[in-house]
Amino acid sequence: MIRVLLVDDHAVMRAGFRMILEASGEVEVVGEAGTGTDALAAAADLRPDVICMDVQMPDMDGIEATRRIVADVDTAVVIVTTFDRDDYLFQALSAGASGFVLKNAGPEELLHAVRVVAGGDALLAPEVTRRVIARFARTDSSTEPGPSAPRGAGSTTPTRERSRTAADAPATPMADLTEREAEVLRLVAHALSNAEIAQRLYIGEATVKTHVSNVLQKLGARDRVAAVVYAHRHGLV
Structure with missing residues (x-):
């Protein structure tokens, strides 16, 4: 419960x-x-x-x-x-x-x-997500922010991922993600929880958590919201 x-x-x-x-x-x-x-x-x-x-x-x-x-x-x-x-x-x-x-x-x-x-994930109502993306875009038009400090490389149990600021737009190219990680990011961008992603991909929830942690680290994203912004800006969804 x-x-x-x-x-x-x-x-x-x-x-x-x-x-x-x-x-x-x-x-x-x-x-x-x-x-x-x-x-x-x-x-x-x-x-x-x-x-x-x-x-x-x-x-x-x-x-x-x-x-x-x-x-x-x-x-x-x-x-x-x-x-x-x-x-x-x-x-x-x-x-x-x-x-x-x-x-x-x-x-x-x-x-x-x-x-x-x-479940430790983050969620925005669909009607406000575009405005978050637009804010990142406006920030990028004036100055391109660097990526946030990466998470620990060995962590497979990420802490609760919360949005702190609107200054965390990652800039790492999509090429750094594996095919599975890109697929997980796409589902995260569609507001699926880790459990729902696990069901969709027929993998364990712990495996999903590992993929999400790797995605955040590779993108230099502080949280799932920043990763969702990245996915929209780069045409993944």
Whole structure:
């Protein structure tokens, strides 16, 4: 069971999310909070696997709450908001959110987001992915950033991959990837989790994790979001 904390200042919204997630049989909603401050206390006390976090709330917004929770608690945060705004999107990624989903998404999309980030992956709503790519492109037009420091070469169990900044556009050519790694990257860019990729390719999930780790290292990408941007910019998807 995936243990989830719901954070939203509207009780009706929390009730709807609870109904959607628990109906799957895969999720246990272990707590709720209506403010950013309450979210900090609940996260520290309950240690959920995933937090579904609203943005606009009393006393502390969801962006600041995310920043503090990511710094203090090993919990993945999915921003779930009504507001399709670039400032919220990029501030959330900078704060360490693992996902960004709009409230007009269907129930399956919300559940999928929770599954993905619970598995240590990252996910962006399809309607905002293009804007992330465009931001990388604008950065590249003024100055070409170098790749981030590579991950440890021997790691086969990557840590939770979170987006920190929008300055991690990798520049390593696709030729450095093996055929299988390119295939895995393509599926990552289609927002598939490691478990889903394993099913699609008929390989073990541990093998997928190894491929993802190798892809991130070769691209110099800090996280899966940067790798997805790379895949789009280079015509892989």
